[in-house]
Structures are given as C-alpha cells and as structure tokens.
Amino acid sequence: MQHTLxxxxxxxxxxMAIGMALRLHPMLSAFSRVxxxxxxxxxxxxxxxxxxxxxxxxxxSAGNPTLTHYLSVPHNASMTPIPDLPALDxxxxxxxxxxEHGIExxxxxxxxxxxxxGIITLQRMQTGLEQPIIELLKPLMARLGVSCRASxxxxxxLVAVAARHKAEETILFQLRHDDLTHLPNRRxxxxxxxxxxxxxxxxxxxxxxxxxxxxxFKMVNDTLGHSVGDRLLVEVARKLxxxxxxxxIVHRLSGDEFVILLGNLGGDLExxxxxxxxxxxxxxxxxxxxxxxxxxxxxxxxxxxxxLFPDGDCSAEQILRRADTAMYQAKLAGLNSSVYYDRxxxxxxxxxxxxEKDLQSALKDTAQFELHYQTQHDLDGSCIxxxxxxxxxRPGRELLATDLFVSxxxxxxxxxxxxxxxxxxxxxxxRQLQTRALPPGFRRISINISAVQFNHAxxxxxxxxxxxxxxxxxxxxxxxxxxxALIRNSHGAAAxxxxxxxxxxxxxxDDFGTGYSSLAYLSQLPVETIKIDQSFVRDIDxxxxxxxxxxxxxxxxxxxxxxxxxxxxxxxxxxxTLQRIGCTQYQGFLFSRPVPLATLIDAWLGNQCx
Amino acid sequence: MKEGQHEVFLEKAGIEALExxxxxxxRNGAKSVMILACQGESWRPQTLSPLLQSLGLPVFxxxxxxxxxxxxxxSRGTLVIGFPxxxxxxxxxxxxxxxxVETQLQGLxxxxxxxxxxxxxxxxxxxxxxxxxERLYEAVGVRTTVVGGGAGYLDLVPRPCLxxxxxxxxxxxxxxxMPCGIDRGIAHGWKKLEGPFLVTxxxxxxxxxxxxxxxxxxxxxxxxxxxxxxxxxxxxFAISKTYPLGIESIDGEFLVRDPIKQTxxxxxxxxxxxxxxxxxxxxxxxxxxxxxxxQAASDALATRQRRLRESAPVGYTALVFDCISRVxxxxxxxxxxxxxxxxxxxxxxxxxxxxxxxxxxxxxxxxIELMNKSTLVSLF
Numbered sequence: 001m002q003h004t005l006x007x008x009x010x011x012x013x014x015x016m017a018i019g020m021a022l023r024l025h026p027m028l029s030a031f032s033r034v035x036x037x038x039x040x041x042x043x044x045x046x047x048x049x050x051x052x053x054x055x056x057x058x059x060x061s062a063g064n065p066t067l068t069h070y071l072s073v074p075h076n077a078s079m080t081p082i083p084d085l086p087a088l089d090x091x092x093x094x095x096x097x098x099x100e101h102g103i104e105x106x107x108x109x110x111x112x113x114x115x116x117x118g119i120i121t122l123q124r125m126q127t128g129l130e131q132p133i134i135e136l137l138k139p140l141m142a143r144l145g146v147s148c149r150a151s152x153x154x155x156x157x158l159v160a161v162a163a164r165h166k167a168e169e170t171i172l173f174q175l176r177h178d179d180l181t182h183l184p185n186r187r188x189x190x191x192x193x194x195x196x197x198x199x200x201x202x203x204x205x206x207x208x209x210x211x212x213x214x215x216x217f218k219m220v221n222d223t224l225g226h227s228v229g230d231r232l233l234v235e236v237a238r239k240l241x242x243x244x245x246x247x248x249i250v251h252r253l254s255g256d257e258f259v260i261l262l263g264n265l266g267g268d269l270e271x272x273x274x275x276x277x278x279x280x281x282x283x284x285x286x287x288x289x290x291x292x293x294x295x296x297x298x299x300x301x302x303x304x305x306x307x308l309f310p311d312g313d314c315s316a317e318q319i320l321r322r323a324d325t326a327m328y329q330a331k332l333a334g335l336n337s338s339v340y341y342d343r344x345x346x347x348x349x350x351x352x353x354x355x356e357k358d359l360q361s362a363l364k365d366t367a368q369f370e371l372h373y374q375t376q377h378d379l380d381g382s383c384i385x386x387x388x389x390x391x392x393x394r395p396g397r398e399l400l401a402t403d404l405f406v407s408x409x410x411x412x413x414x415x416x417x418x419x420x421x422x423x424x425x426x427x428x429x430x431r432q433l434q435t436r437a438l439p440p441g442f443r444r445i446s447i448n449i450s451a452v453q454f455n456h457a458x459x460x461x462x463x464x465x466x467x468x469x470x471x472x473x474x475x476x477x478x479x480x481x482x483x484x485a486l487i488r489n490s491h492g493a494a495a496x497x498x499x500x501x502x503x504x505x506x507x508x509x510d511d512f513g514t515g516y517s518s519l520a521y522l523s524q525l526p527v528e529t530i531k532i533d534q535s536f537v538r539d540i541d542x543x544x545x546x547x548x549x550x551x552x553x554x555x556x557x558x559x560x561x562x563x564x565x566x567x568x569x570x571x572x573x574x575x576x577t578l579q580r581i582g583c584t585q586y587q588g589f590l591f592s593r594p595v596p597l598a599t600l601i602d603a604w605l606g607n608q609c610x
Numbered sequence: 611m612k613e614g615q616h617e618v619f620l621e622k623a624g625i626e627a628l629e630x631x632x633x634x635x636x637r638n639g640a641k642s643v644m645i646l647a648c649q650g651e652s653w654r655p656q657t658l659s660p661l662l663q664s665l666g667l668p669v670f671x672x673x674x675x676x677x678x679x680x681x682x683x684x685s686r687g688t689l690v691i692g693f694p695x696x697x698x699x700x701x702x703x704x705x706x707x708x709x710x711v712e713t714q715l716q717g718l719x720x721x722x723x724x725x726x727x728x729x730x731x732x733x734x735x736x737x738x739x740x741x742x743x744e745r746l747y748e749a750v751g752v753r754t755t756v757v758g759g760g761a762g763y764l765d766l767v768p769r770p771c772l773x774x775x776x777x778x779x780x781x782x783x784x785x786x787x788m789p790c791g792i793d794r795g796i797a798h799g800w801k802k803l804e805g806p807f808l809v810t811x812x813x814x815x816x817x818x819x820x821x822x823x824x825x826x827x828x829x830x831x832x833x834x835x836x837x838x839x840x841x842x843x844x845x846x847f848a849i850s851k852t853y854p855l856g857i858e859s860i861d862g863e864f865l866v867r868d869p870i871k872q873t874x875x876x877x878x879x880x881x882x883x884x885x886x887x888x889x890x891x892x893x894x895x896x897x898x899x900x901x902x903x904x905q906a907a908s909d910a911l912a913t914r915q916r917r918l919r920e921s922a923p924v925g926y927t928a929l930v931f932d933c934i935s936r937v938x939x940x941x942x943x944x945x946x947x948x949x950x951x952x953x954x955x956x957x958x959x960x961x962x963x964x965x966x967x968x969x970x971x972x973x974x975x976x977x978i979e980l981m982n983k984s985t986l987v988s989l990f
Binding site: 005006008009010012013016033034036037038039040041042043073074075076077124125126127129133 | 723744747748749750751752753806808809858859860861884885886887888973974975976977
C-alpha cells in the first residue's frame with residue numbers, strides 16, 4: 001500500500017508538473033525542478049532533433065536524426081557526456097546505463113523518448129531508480145513529449161505572429177519613411193505639420209519649417225553617379241539629425257530636399273527667429289566640413305527657406321510651399337544662404353517655381369518643345385546657314401521668352417536634359433536637310449549650347465553620339481557658345497573644341513562683346529565664328545559708338561582669321577552700314593523671323609530632294 | 611590550528627570590543643571573518659552596519675537564537691572567527707520576491723564556478739527559501755557542496771539578521787565561496803509514526819488537506835491519540851514540536867517539515883510541502899535525536915576519510931548548524947547532542963556553529979535541500 005501510494009503520488013506530482021508554462025524552456029525548467037526533487041536526481045538533460053523536418057516518417061524508415069543539446073538542469077551539467085543513444089525510431093527509447101569512470105562516475109542515466117521530437121535523460125547519483133518508477137515514467141514522458149510538441153508549435157506560432165507584426169511595422173514604417181535615409185517622408189511631414197500647426201495655434205506659439213535643398217547636388221549625381229549621391233544624402237540626413245537633435249524633426253522630401261520642423265518656439269516672433277537663426281548657424285558650421293560618400297570627400301551646403309507658422313489660415317500645404325519659395329530665393333542669393341519667406345518678394349519667385357515645375361513635366365513629355373530656325377545670309381542675300389532656336393508651347397499658358405525658361409533650366413540643373421533634347425532634335429532636322437539639295441553656299445545649322453552643358457563631362461560624347469545616331473554630316477553642325485562658357489573653363493574648353501574641330505564641327509562665340517570679352521582666349525581657342533551681339537547692331541546706321549565697337553570687333557576677327565556674323569539685323573540701313581564697315585554675314589528679321597523646319601526648307605533651301 | 615586561523619569569543623556585545631577582536635584577527639593574518647552572534651546580544655544595524663561596511667575584508671555571519679562554542683550552547687555572546695584565506699562573499703537579496711533570484715545568481719556565475727564549496731547563510735524567515743535553494747542548485751550543480759543555515763530571531767519577527775560587508779541585512783542570502791572542499795553529514799533522528807498520507811492540497815508552506823481531509827483535523831486526531839494531550843488545552847507548538855511531518859523521498863528518507871502554527875483547518879509549516887507528496891507523521895525521542903546528531907558527525911567524517919583517503923583525519927574545523935527546534939525539544943539534553951557530535955569527531959581542532967532556523971545542505975543525490983529539525987555537520 002505504502003509503495004503504491006508513493007508511486008501514485010510521484011506519477012501525480014510529475015504529471016501535474018508537465019505543461020506549467022506555454023513556452024518550451026520555462027515549461028521544461030519547471031518540470032525539471034519538480035522531477036529533480038521528487039526523484040532525487042542530480043541532473044536532467046534534454047536533447048532535441050535539430051528540425052521538425054528531421055523527424056523520421058511514421059513507418060520509422062528514415063535514419064537516426066541528429067540530436068542537439070537543448071537544456072540541462074542544473075545548467076552547468078550540460079557538459080555531462082551523453083553516451084551513444086539508441087535510434088530514435090519513433091516508438092520507444094528507454095535505456096538505462098551507468099558510468100563507472102570519469103567525473104560523473106557512479107551516475108545512473110535513464111533516457112526516454114519524447115514522442116520522437118527528442119530525448120530526456122535523467123541522471124541519478126549512487127543508487128539507481130527502482131524498476132516500478134522507470135515504468136511509471138514511460139507514460140509521463142510520452143505526455144511530456146506531447147507537451148513539448150505543443151510548446152514548439154506555440155513558439156512557431158509566436159515566431160510567425162512576431163514576423164507578421166514586424167512585417168506590418170515595416171510596411172507602416174516604409175509608408176511614412178524614406179527608404180534611403182529612413183527619415184520621415186513627405187506623407188509623414190504633412191501629417192506632423194498639420195498636427196504641429198494645430199498645437200501652435202492652440203498654444204499661441206510659433207513653429208518653423210526649414211526647407212533645405214543641397215547646392216549643386218545634381219552635379220554630384222551627374223558626375224560621380226547616383227550611388228555616391230545616395231551615400232551623400234544618407235550622410236547629410238545623419239548630419240542634420242545630429243544637429244537638430246531633440247529640438248525638431250528632420251524629414252526627407254525627395255531628391256536632395258530636406259525639411260526640418262521645429263515646434264514650440266514661443267509666442268514672440270523675434271525670439272522664434274533667433275532660435276531658428278541659431279540652428280541655421282549650427283547647420284552651417286556642421287556643413288563646413290566635407291562629408292565622406294564612398295571613396296569621395298565631398299563638400300555640400302544647403303540653401304534654406306524658412307516659414308514661421310501659423311500665419312493666418314495658412315494650410316500645411318501652403319506653409320511648405322512658402323518655405324519652398326523662400327528656399328528658391330536663397331538659391332538665388334548664392335550658395336549656403338537662408339531666407340525667410342517674404343510675401344512681397346515671393347510672387348516673382350513663385351512664378352519661376354511654377355515654370356520650373358512645368359519644365360520638369362515638359363521634359364518628361366518633350367512634345368511641348370520645338371525648334372525654329374533663323375536663317376543667316378551672306379552679302380548676296382544667299383542663305384548660308386541657320387540658328388536653331390528653342391520654343392516651348394506650355395499647354396494653356398502664354399509663350400515664354402526662351403531666355404527666361406533657359407535661365408531657369410540652368411539654375412535648376414534641368415539644362416542638361418533640355419540641352420540633350422535640343423541637340424538630338426537639331427541633328428534629326430539636319431538629317432532631313434541632308435536629304436535635300438542645299439544651296440551651294442549653305443554651311444551649317446548652329447545649335448546654342450549653355451555653359452552648364454558645354455562644361456559637362458559627357459558633352460562631346462553626347463553631341464557626337466547624336467550626330468552618329470542620326471547619320472549627320474558633322475560639317476553641317478555648328479555650336480554657339482557664350483563667352484562665359486569659354487572663360488569658365490578655358491583649358492577644358494580648348495580640349496573639347498579641338499576635338500569638335502577634328503570632327504569638322506564649327507564653334508561660334510555668341511553674343512560677343514557683352515560678356516567677359518577676354519581677347520586672349522580668342523587667339524588660343526579654335527573659334528571659327530564670332531557673332532556680334534544685336535545690342536551693337538541695333539541702330540548701328542545712326543549710332544557712331546556702336547559703329548566703332550563693331551568696327552573693332554571686325555578688325556579683331558580679321559586679325560585672327562575668324563568669320564563674323566552680325567545678329568539682330570532688322571533694316572537694310574543697318575545691313576548696309578555693317579557691310580560698309582566690313583561685316584558680310586547677317587542674321588535678323590530683315591531676312592527672316594525664326595521659322596519651323598518645314599518653312600525653312602520651303603522658303604530658303606529649295607523644296608527638292610537631293 | 612592552521613596558521614592565521616583564530617577565533618575570539620566576546621561575552622558581551624560592544625562595538626569597540628568587536629572592532630578590537632577583528633583587528634586582532636587581522637594582525638594574526640585573517641583575510642576573511644565570520645561572525646556568529648547570539649540574538650541575546652541585541653546587535654543593532656545602526657551601530658553594527660557602519661563597522662561591517664568599513665572593514666575592507668570579506669565578512670559574513672548572522673544573528674542566531676543560540677550559538678555553539680566551546681562544547682556548549684550559548685545564548686549570549688559573539689564568536690568572531692578569522693580565516694587565512696580570502697573568501698568571495700556575495701549577497702542575493704530580496705529572496706521573498708523570488709523572481710529576481712535567478713538573475714542575481716546568473717550574475718554570480720563566475721564566482722560560483724570558481725568555488726570549491728559554498729557556505730550559505732540565509733535569513734531564515736524569508737519566504738521562497740525553497741525557490742532560492744532550487745535556483746542555487748541550478749546554478750552550481752552537483753559538483754559544488756553547499757552547507758549553511760538560516761539566521762534569525764526566535765520570536766520569528768523578520769528583521770536584519772545577516773552580517774555582511776553591506777552591513778546588517780534581511781530577506782537575503784550570503785554565499786561564501788570557499789576554495790577548499792567541505793564534507794558534510796546530515797541527520798535528524800525523527801522516526802515514522804503514522805502514514806503515508808497523500809498531500810491532496812497545499813500552497814507553499816501551508817498544508818491544507820491530507821488524504822482529501824482537512825490537514826489539522828487529520829493531524830490532531832493522530833497526535834492527540836498518540837500523545838494523550840489535547841490541542842484544546844495546550845499551545846499548538848508545545849505539542850507539535852514533538853510530532854513533525856516528514857516528506858518521503860524516493861529513497862525512503864524523510865525531509866522534516868515543522869508544523870509551527872494552526873490556522874483554521876490548515877497547518878503552517880517551516881518550508882514548503884508540495885502537493886502530491888507522500889507525507890508521514892513523525893515522532894521524536896531524545897536518545898534517537900541525540901544519536902542522529904552523532905551519526906551526522908560520523909557521516910561527515912567518513913566522507914572526509916574517503917575524500918582525503920585518510921583513516922583518521924585530524925586538524926579540521928567542524929561547523930555545525932543544528933535546528934533550534936531540537937533545543938526546544940531536547941531542552942537540557944541538548945548538551946548531550948553537542949557531546950555526541952564532539953565525540954564522533956576526535957580529530958576536530960575546533961567546533962563551533964549555530965542553532966539555526968532551517969538547515970541547508972547538498973543532499974546525497976545532488977540537489978540542495980532546505981531542512982527542518984535536522985543536524986548538519988560540515989568539516990573543512
């Protein structure tokens with residue numbers, strides 16, 4: 001009776017100790033503590049198959065799976081050597097053995113199968129377990145195996161739930177953050193700004209939105225590649241976060257545009273501005289050091305526009321737009337500048353911003369652009385060439401002066417894309433001309449090239465590429481450069497011009513006399529033609545000053561053996577005066593306004609195929 | 611006597627005397643100090659803690675109901691023992707909270723790994739002492755012998771009773787890592803009277819049901835029948851101190867549990883009584899208890915002989931933790947228990963110890979047990 005009660009109570013106590021926790025490790029630890037005490041054990045060891053997939057199939061046909069140590073209680077008993085275990089054949093593993101030597105000498109070990117997911121080994125010192133106890137343990141260990149499997153499945157479920165939770169968090173994060181820098185994105189900015197605006201209104205306090213655009217960042221991307229540009233953006237993001245710290249939130253809007261939101265600047269306008277100015281100083285100081293982007297050390301600065309809010313009923317969208325406008329104004333003020341939004345100064349800038357945005361859209365759909373051609377003539381009135389002039393038809397808006405949108409394109413870095421389109425279209429048109437019988441004296445089609453475009457590393461490659469692609473005779477191509485384009489990088493310019501010269505492409509200096517007018521470069525660079533600016537041509541028949549200037553230019557051209565064309569010739573009297581002082585090539589309304597290609601062909605080049 | 615090992619007994623508590631004793635031991639080469647103090651000395655944290663904190667050497671000990679020194683049980687006095695070795699002493703605090711114990715022990719892993727053996731002094735009135743000894747075993751395993759006992763006051767009112775470099779503390783355990791091995795013997799001498807009973811309901815140290823009946827009613831019926839005394843007429847503990855309960859181990863040995871209080875139909879014991887354990891009613895008689903104390907000493911000596919392969923070890927120290935309830939049971943005869951221990955240890959250079967509230971020792975099977983009404987003799 002008393003043994004029976006002992007066995008029943010052991011079975012009961014150990015049975016109650018199974019499954020006391022949902023997770024495997026705590027569940028086995030709790031079971032082990034009770035079992036150690038109740039069975040007077042020195043240690044309990046658990047070894048599990050490495051993966052569930054390793055479990056042998058139901059028929060037990062597979063080989064013995066690899067067992068790995070999972071847990072020992074006490075913990076430092078894990079070094080205890082477990083002798084070779086019998087095959088985990090899916091049915092029974094109950095074995096007893098005794099170590100007679102070594103550090104665990106006089107230990108008895110009892111291993112039981114845990115329902116084919118692993119093995120439990122009981123270690124007892126000195127005296128072994130009675131056989132009835134071993135027998136009563138067998139069904140208990142089968143139950144423990146079931147509990148282990150349930151715990152493992154529970155843990156797998158937890159892992160799956162955690163993974164799903166993490167995935168949801170990731171999606172939410174990605175929705176509101178920028179992939180590259182992990183900063184909050186525009187979506188998050190607009191929400192935070194709306195909330196901050198409401199808070200500032202409620203607290204009668206001021207906040208500030210700082211709109212930062214990196215100066216000349218596009219050049220980094222264009223010259224060093226997007227990979228370097230991306231690294232630089234990440235570095236800038238970290239730098240801004242460091243400087244701003246707890247004072248505000250840094251966002252990345254797009255490209256090289258960042259926004260800093262500052263809240264709770266107090267109710268006094270001057271104090272708020274002072275705090276913003278202090279931060280701007282810190283940002284300037286931080287950006288005075290170069291940054292490492294890949295293998296490059298780069299120095300970039302931000303142009304910053306600032307809008308303090310709330311200002312009347314100004315919405316979040318308007319606050320952002322105002323800061324953007326102020327940033328644009330800062331850009332015009334020079335590198336590394338900052339400007340507060342000023343309503344009166346901003347209307348022109350807002351128009352420029354509007355043009356910039358339209359220009360960005362137009363470059364994606366180039367059907368809005370067109371080339372017109374203004375003819376050039378010799379003394380006899382024969383057409384000797386034409387200048388390609390860009391026209392932009394903005395849907396639903398007025399026609400813009402080319403100078404205006406070209407200058408915006410140059411300021412905003414859009415000129416490269418626009419210039420590439422011009423070259424491509426001009427070459428395509430020249431190809432059409434080539435198929436016709438051109439007048440005997442016809443020399444070239446001139447393409448205007450901006451300084452930004454000419455100084456870009458791939459300019460020559462772009463031009464020659466277009467010429468080759470459209471199978472154009474390069475001798476029919478001329479480029480017109482302003483003086484500033486040549487002066488800015490005269491050494492590099494010389495090399496490029498020499499290369500173009502080798503291919504038969506003419507180079508003309510446009511608007512001569514209005515710019516730097518360094519006469520030295522004319523003798524050093526392979527310039528074929530000087531175009532006398534129309535400001536000297538206008539009223540030349542009655543303006544003796546202009547006559548003197550043009551006379552000097554003509555003398556210079558002759559001395560250097562450079563052709564001359566006068567631009568903006570509008571009257572026969574002007575042409576006659578130019579002829580009298582030695583200029584024999586002309587361009588202007590006297591001969592023709594800029595016209596579409598078809599009109600050029602019809603009117604001047606003879607509508608006949610070659 | 612080992613070089614540098616000395617002891618000083620202070621008959622009367624006094625901070626200057628204690629300071630002087632420790633200074634003397636240090637001069638004699640002591641690198642660690644153990645203090646066993648009687649509760650009758652009324653040491654107070656305000657005075658004693660600053661001294662302990664300023665010592666600058668490992669110190670450990672406790673306030674006990676009585677101490678054993680010079681072959682006698684003493685109710686007054688403070689024994690200060692110096693050791694020539696530097697012992698690492700660690701504190702595990704907030705034992706009653708249970709949850710943080712495992713983490714604290716994990717933090718002590720390097721010290722516990724180095725220890726040859728551990729002396730463990732606990733606040734005997736902390737709750738969750740079983741959890742502590744369980745977690746301690748999980749940390750040290752079978753290869754580190756653990757001996758120790760519970761400090762505290764006989765009025766069972768919790769207050770600072772452990773002495774450490776952090777001062778007088780409570781609800782804590784001191785772990786003293788000794789580089790040497792310790793040989794121990796444990797016995798209690800209580801004999802089976804009735805049983806077995808199945809513990810059908812219990813919570814921690816509260817025994818609620820035996821064989822599906824109220825625990826106190828079952829206990830009362832058996833004890834009153836055997837003793838001829840009545841719980842209606844006598845104090846509960848006056849009778850129960852003679853009739854403890856024994857949790858049967860798988861090897862048929864008993865882990866004694868002392869029922870100290872009756873609440874309704876439940877019995878409140880010192881130490882946990884697990885549900886589904888098999889329980890016996892035990893009975894004590896002076897001769898068997900005294901003989902068991904001698905047996906504990908003999909077992910410790912035999913273990914030492916085997917370990918050191920010496921037929922008659924000499925020159926060792928015996929540290930005894932003997933349950934205070936044995937004194938309450940044996941009364942004047944307790945002197946015979948000390949004599950029995952001394953008699954079994956002819957080669958002992960010195961023998962001292964404490965009458966403890968619970969005894970702690972590694973069992974033969976390995977696990978560390980918290981015992982009641984037992985005698986623990988440890989030799990080093």
